[in-house]
Amino acid sequence: MSTTKELWVFAEQRDGKIAGVVNELLSEGQILCEKSGYTLCAVLPSDNGAVLCQELYNFGAKKVYTIDDPKLKDYQNDYYSRAVAQLINEKKPEIVLYGATTIGRSLAPTVAVMVDAGLTADCTQLDFDVEAGNLLQTRPAFGGNIMATIICPDNRPQMATVRSNVFKKTKISENEAGEQVPYAVDLSGVPERMRRLESVHEADNTIDLNAAQFIVSGGRGVGKPENFKIIYDLAAELGAAVGASRATVDAGWISHHHQVGQTGKTVCPVVYVACGISGAIQHLAGMQSSDVIVAVNKDPDAPIFDVADFGLIGDLHEIVPEFQKQIAAAKN
Amino acid sequence: MNIVVCIKQVPDSDKVTIDRETNRLNRAGVPSIINPFDENALEMALQLKDAHGGKVTVISMGPPQAEEALRTALSHGADDAILISDRKFGGADTWATSYTISLAIKKLENVDLVLFGKQAIDGDTAQVGPGVAHFLDIPTLTYAKAIEVTGDTYKVTKVTEDGYEVWDIDKPCALTVVKEANQLRMPSLKKKMAAKKAEIPCWGFDELQPDEEKIGLAGSPTKVSKVFAPPVKLNKEILSGEPAEMVTELIKKLKERNVL
Ligand SMILES: Cc1cc2nc3c(=O)[nH]c(=O)nc-3n(C[C@H](O)[C@H](O)[C@H](O)COP(=O)(O)OP(=O)(O)OC[C@H]3O[C@@H](n4cnc5c(N)ncnc54)[C@H](O)[C@@H]3O)c2cc1C
Ligand SMILES: Nc1ncnc2c1ncn2[C@@H]1O[C@H](COP(=O)(O)O)[C@@H](O)[C@H]1O
Numbered sequence: 001m002s003t004t005k006e007l008w009v010f011a012e013q014r015d016g017k018i019a020g021v022v023n024e025l026l027s028e029g030q031i032l033c034e035k036s037g038y039t040l041c042a043v044l045p046s047d048n049g050a051v052l053c054q055e056l057y058n059f060g061a062k063k064v065y066t067i068d069d070p071k072l073k074d075y076q077n078d079y080y081s082r083a084v085a086q087l088i089n090e091k092k093p094e095i096v097l098y099g100a101t102t103i104g105r106s107l108a109p110t111v112a113v114m115v116d117a118g119l120t121a122d123c124t125q126l127d128f129d130v131e132a133g134n135l136l137q138t139r140p141a142f143g144g145n146i147m148a149t150i151i152c153p154d155n156r157p158q159m160a161t162v163r164s165n166v167f168k169k170t171k172i173s174e175n176e177a178g179e180q181v182p183y184a185v186d187l188s189g190v191p192e193r194m195r196r197l198e199s200v201h202e203a204d205n206t207i208d209l210n211a212a213q214f215i216v217s218g219g220r221g222v223g224k225p226e227n228f229k230i231i232y233d234l235a236a237e238l239g240a241a242v243g244a245s246r247a248t249v250d251a252g253w254i255s256h257h258h259q260v261g262q263t264g265k266t267v268c269p270v271v272y273v274a275c276g277i278s279g280a281i282q283h284l285a286g287m288q289s290s291d292v293i294v295a296v297n298k299d300p301d302a303p304i305f306d307v308a309d310f311g312l313i314g315d316l317h318e319i320v321p322e323f324q325k326q327i328a329a330a331k332n
Numbered sequence: 333m334n335i336v337v338c339i340k341q342v343p344d345s346d347k348v349t350i351d352r353e354t355n356r357l358n359r360a361g362v363p364s365i366i367n368p369f370d371e372n373a374l375e376m377a378l379q380l381k382d383a384h385g386g387k388v389t390v391i392s393m394g395p396p397q398a399e400e401a402l403r404t405a406l407s408h409g410a411d412d413a414i415l416i417s418d419r420k421f422g423g424a425d426t427w428a429t430s431y432t433i434s435l436a437i438k439k440l441e442n443v444d445l446v447l448f449g450k451q452a453i454d455g456d457t458a459q460v461g462p463g464v465a466h467f468l469d470i471p472t473l474t475y476a477k478a479i480e481v482t483g484d485t486y487k488v489t490k491v492t493e494d495g496y497e498v499w500d501i502d503k504p505c506a507l508t509v510v511k512e513a514n515q516l517r518m519p520s521l522k523k524k525m526a527a528k529k530a531e532i533p534c535w536g537f538d539e540l541q542p543d544e545e546k547i548g549l550a551g552s553p554t555k556v557s558k559v560f561a562p563p564v565k566l567n568k569e570i571l572s573g574e575p576a577e578m579v580t581e582l583i584k585k586l587k588e589r590n591v592l
Binding site: 122 | 459552
């Protein structure tokens with residue numbers, strides 16, 4: 001199969017704003033392109049791509065394929081998958097990366113079956129095997145019990161999704177050069193089978209666990225619903241989001257939006273503070289890749305200490321308010 | 333309404349451990365459960381049936397023992413079950429699985445809705461739903477938490493990163509269902525008894541007549557090249573003592589790591 005030696009990043013935009021994970025993927029893509037010699041490109045379906053290209057150049061894209069159509073203004077699976085699949089079939093890139101967002105996790109699997117590509121979900125590490133020419137895609141499986149490296153030896157493109165905050169973004173400069181390559185798709189033949197009626201953003205910073213740099217999480221050790229106040233207070237002091245274990249969500253102490261773990265959200269903040277959480281494997285699966293993990297637990301044998309960078313053995317009802325107090329004091 | 337629910341039997345990840353020497357999962361004696369999110373898909377189907385009548389068919393692809401998961405689903409209220417099983421389907425990744433499951437659904441008549449869990453907890457890939465939808469050529473929405481029947485279309489609420497969206501989607505369609513949608517009802521004793529005796533047809537290669545190149549290991553673009561135990565944290569520091577001292581020490585360390 002003859003391919004173009006290109007690595008593509010799907011440039012997800014919402015309301016004309018590029019998703020943060022796109023820039024993270026471009027930054028990681030640069031490293032992969034250095035190893036592979038491929039050209040780093042972005043694919044941008046929208047209603048007016050030209051205005052968004054500069055940001056993508058600044059994070060390393062040398063080329064941006066813009067696919068403009070009023071139907072591509074907002075994400076719609078049928079239109080987006082058709083547009084991206086058509087471009088892939090025509091240009092045949094080696095690699096396509098997507099953010100594992102609610103959009104990426106619909107688009108990528110649809111495109112994968114449309115273009116006969118393998119797709120590896122939620123990679124936490126990417127590398128390039130120069131000799132074999134394969135992308136090495138590493139991801140946790142079985143709730144984090146095991147890591148697996150996946151390859152796609154025979155099919156191209158090789159496709160992967162990556163969650164937000166797994167890779168660091170590094171802007172090269174404010175005015176990097178790049179090339180916009182407009183690409184036209186004809187969507188008139190795609191039947192209109194679904195229509196978005198409403199889109200609601202619930203502006204509550206405490207549940208935006210994906211974007212948070214800091215997360216303070218509470219588990220059953222918090223004791224009762226009212227006690228979550230100390231978790232919220234510390235979070236407010238740190239500008240943090242609030243997480244929770246499933247035990248507390250099931251008990252009705254806090255809403256499911258906050259649940260971290262295998263059946264909740266996967267998070268990757270700079271600092272994760274686990275308070276009164278035992279560290280069951282399903283919880284670890286959702287927070288293990290945080291940069292720095294702080295655990296507060298009165299049981300020195302709690303498994304959470306196995307993944308913690310800093311473990312504080314003691315009563316969270318004393319430690320958490322103290323932590324908040326000292327942070328507040330340091331600010332003044 | 334004819335509703336199909338795809339359920340996967342998965343090892344209860346609570347009980348899975350890894351052999352640090354061989355890097356293999358210790359699966360012996362690990363109980364199997366219905367993938368937790370598939371329970372939510374099943375409950376959504378049962379509620380639609382309660383409101384609008386019709387039939388709920390559960391489908392599972394896997395080894396013969398996946399039949400157990402199907403019987404459990406019947407005891408919760410599903411009407412029919414179909415097992416997709418054949419040695420030739422073994423080793424399928426999500427691509428080949430999507431293709432194979434879609435062939436089974438194509439054999440069913442007048443399907444109005446196909447439901448999946450948000451993701452399976454063994455692989456956490458969340459790919460099979462959209463994949464099957466494409467092979468069936470029906471529209472799809474992921475992360476559905478509520479559905480309403482509105483004439484020829486459905487009104488579906490889907491969860492997003494920071495809120496939700498409401499979509500109008502044509503019939504038939506495929507949805508993947510999130511946990512917050514509902515909680516699966518308890519099985520009834522009567523249905524449990526019936527489920528034990530139910531005939532569950534098994535569809536294999538001969539029944540589905542798949543394209544040989546698209547099934548099993550051969551039809552799977554992704555290959556596992558290596559498995560290993562997750563790295564253990566080195567340099568961890570355990571602090572104990574008076575809360576105030578511990579916290580002061582912690583803040584100092586976090587500052588040293590440039591994260592505070
Ligand atoms: C299929 C499946 C999926 C699951 N998915 C998830 C998931 O997504 N997320 C998740 O979190 N769980 C999940 N679970 C549940 C998981 O197995 C655990 O049951 C759960 O994480 C336990 O929550 P916990 O740590 O808050 O409670 P516990 O395990 O009860 O731990 C409480 C901890 O608090 C400590 N403690 C008590 N009092 C204090 C105090 N005063 N000060 C300090 N420490 C104190 C105790 O020492 C203990 O370690 C899942 C389970 C299954 C089977
Ligand atoms: N082998 C299978 N048999 C039946 N349904 C499956 C199978 N694999 C996946 N599914 C369905 O697809 C969903 C997503 O699975 P996955 O893409 O593996 O995360 C699951 O929640 C199930 O509804």
